[in-house]
Amino acid sequence: MSRATQRTAPRPQPAKSDDWPPSWQVLEHGIRVGRYTDPEFLRLEFEKLWPRVWQIAARLDEIPKPNDFTTYEIGDTSVFLVRVDEETVKAYHNFCPHRGTALAEGAGTFPHGNIICPFHGWRWDTQGNNHYVLSREEFKGGKLCPEDVRLREVKCEVYAGFVFINFDPQCMPFDEFIAPIRWLLDDLNLKEMRHYWWKSIQVPANWKVAQEAFFEGYHVPATHPQLEEDAARFIYGERIEGEFTEYNHLNVAYETFPHGHGRFYAGKPSNYQGNVKRFVKGGKDPVDAMADRLQLLVDGMDAQVLQEDVDLLRTLKGKPIPEGSSLGAEYVRLLYEDAAAKGRPMPKLTPEILNMWGGELFIFPNVMVLPQAGNAMIYRVRPHPTDPNRSTFEIFSTRTLPAGVEPSRAVVEHVTDPEDPNQVYLIPRQDLGNLKRITKGLHSWGMRQIWLAEYTEQIIMGMHRELDRYLRD
Ligand code: FES
Ligand SMILES: [Fe+2]
Numbered sequence: 001m002s003r004a005t006q007r008t009a010p011r012p013q014p015a016k017s018d019d020w021p022p023s024w025q026v027l028e029h030g031i032r033v034g035r036y037t038d039p040e041f042l043r044l045e046f047e048k049l050w051p052r053v054w055q056i057a058a059r060l061d062e063i064p065k066p067n068d069f070t071t072y073e074i075g076d077t078s079v080f081l082v083r084v085d086e087e088t089v090k091a092y093h094n095f096c097p098h099r100g101t102a103l104a105e106g107a108g109t110f111p112h113g114n115i116i117c118p119f120h121g122w123r124w125d126t127q128g129n130n131h132y133v134l135s136r137e138e139f140k141g142g143k144l145c146p147e148d149v150r151l152r153e154v155k156c157e158v159y160a161g162f163v164f165i166n167f168d169p170q171c172m173p174f175d176e177f178i179a180p181i182r183w184l185l186d187d188l189n190l191k192e193m194r195h196y197w198w199k200s201i202q203v204p205a206n207w208k209v210a211q212e213a214f215f216e217g218y219h220v221p222a223t224h225p226q227l228e229e230d231a232a233r234f235i236y237g238e239r240i241e242g243e244f245t246e247y248n249h250l251n252v253a254y255e256t257f258p259h260g261h262g263r264f265y266a267g268k269p270s271n272y273q274g275n276v277k278r279f280v281k282g283g284k285d286p287v288d289a290m291a292d293r294l295q296l297l298v299d300g301m302d303a304q305v306l307q308e309d310v311d312l313l314r315t316l317k318g319k320p321i322p323e324g325s326s327l328g329a330e331y332v333r334l335l336y337e338d339a340a341a342k343g344r345p346m347p348k349l350t351p352e353i354l355n356m357w358g359g360e361l362f363i364f365p366n367v368m369v370l371p372q373a374g375n376a377m378i379y380r381v382r383p384h385p386t387d388p389n390r391s392t393f394e395i396f397s398t399r400t401l402p403a404g405v406e407p408s409r410a411v412v413e414h415v416t417d418p419e420d421p422n423q424v425y426l427i428p429r430q431d432l433g434n435l436k437r438i439t440k441g442l443h444s445w446g447m448r449q450i451w452l453a454e455y456t457e458q459i460i461m462g463m464h465r466e467l468d469r470y471l472r473d
Contacts (some may be wrong), residue, residue: 020472023448026464030449033442035464036206042388046075049365049470052168054177056367056380057081057091059396060161061195061410062107067126068409070107072165075385079154080104081163082115084126091156091165097149098122098133107411115151124151160190161398172259180257184361187348188371193398195410196303196375200394201418205435207366207383207391208463209442213431214360214368214379215459217249217264223430226296252359254458260364260466262459266355286327287317300427303397304358304370304377312338335373343403346374362459364466375399389439395428 023034024041035041057072063083071094072079078094080103094102096117103115103124110116114131115124123132128151136144155166157174164174178185203210213219225232227248234244253267291313297305313331321330332354339346347353361369370377376398384390394412401407415423418432441447452461 026461026468027449029454030451031460031464032449033447036209036442037388039386039388042206042383042386044471045383045467046385048473049467050074050167052166052171052470053365054157054164054166054171054174055365056162056363057156057165058163059195059198059378059398059410060089060158060163061398061407063089063163064407064409065109067110067113068108069104069110071104074382077167078102079165081156081165082110082126089156089158089163090126090128091154091163092128092151093154095152096122097130097151103151122149128153160185161193162190177259180259181261181263181361181363184263184353184356185369187350187353188356188361188369188376189345189347189374189400190369190371190376190398192345192400193376194401194407196397196399197413198394198396198410199413199415199424200392201415201424201432203391203393203418203432203435204389205391205439206388206442207381209438210391210393210432210435211362211366211368211379211381212460212463213434213438215262215264215362215463216254216453216456217252218453218456219431219434220249221247223434224300224427226300226426249456252456253355254455256458256462260463262362262364262462263356263360264459265359266357285317287314290327290331297427299425301377301425303375303399304372304427306373306375306399309335309373332373339374339400344374345400347371362463364463389443393432 021034021038023032023038025032026035055074057079058070058081062068062070063081066083066085069080069082072081072091079091080094081089081091084090092103094104096103096119098117098120101117101119103117110126113126115126116122121132121134122130124130130146130149130151133139133144133149136142140148155169155171155174157164159174159178164178166174221228221231222235225236231244231247251266251268252264254262254264256262291310294305294310294313298307298310312334316327316330316334319330321327325333332349336346336349338344347356357372359371361371363369366381368379370379378396378398380394380396382392382394384392396410418424419429421429424432442450452458
């Protein structure tokens, strides 16, 4: 499929049945709120979406060595993933075929590759073959065959440093599912990104509400006023009449792809790109102005921009910008030179990939990648098994490492208080801080639908249309 044809999302399909509740409708310009608040809708998602969609069960960094395992929960089902060897990962339904005991909990390593049930000691290898049943002759008249006691496999694909799984043996081939965004994931070099930190946060919102808080740049001036001071001053300040036209989000391009994926990126030169002087106030040095702004992302996220990158940028201070170049271009040149000297893998150096820095790639149904220079934040949101108003929000911070530096195994940190500045950095804390109020508003008796901006909020619409293709099938 050519890139041009991959880039156009299909038109929404008309409803197949008439019994679809009005409160679950995707409208032409908005979304009915039952899709977020109705426990029946959540149940339908568990019946028709999650058992059939490709989903990211883990980063490969969670199981770096042979015999390492980790578990993945979605709804009330559990899967464990085990690294068989350098190349192979297997996923199994997490139960013992004898009487159902979960064979794995959390993460760890199966000693010598032996998977042993703690209840009666049945044993398997990492390929899922059973090697031991105590008093085997007592079962099935002594005729227990290997297939009766094999571990039950789940379809599994390793790609871009992720372990994708699909519970449906008849599912869409993985290559077809990922094709529309494969060129981006490949060129962003996601597969070389290693664990930096990983946090899991319980949030008071439907899983879709939680992820849609990150599907556009439209919220930035109001939610993150420190990142767009002039715009925030207009929104919250004295000057609220008239029009303000300097919003950074007006420079952001949005795109939806087949299979529900989407992205936003630097579509046009921003107020900042190639025009640093506009941001330079009070005679500030342009390098300081740019570095101070990036520092807000370091301090506010720790990983969307790395401290070492800002430190490198500051070394440009006082140096002349060569004819035909720009401060931004010099910064990129320096980053790549530094990475090459350290043997550190970087994203492909193309305009399309550079435009993704500071943008976002959405992998349907529930993962967002926010890439930068050799590092990326990855968000994953999972629904609560029964409560439509709660979800688990995870942040995986990843980066490439210099040659010879051994990556550490990814271990999740559970956030106990999402409002604690020591546990959650400012920027995600601001985003997640809105969720309680959104949930409250969506439950208001007066609330029927949300409105969506046609261009800027198209990833939300694209996600819901794809969701309907699963739910209404
Ligand atoms: S339940 Fe696993 S060996 Fe009995
Ligand atoms: Fe945000």
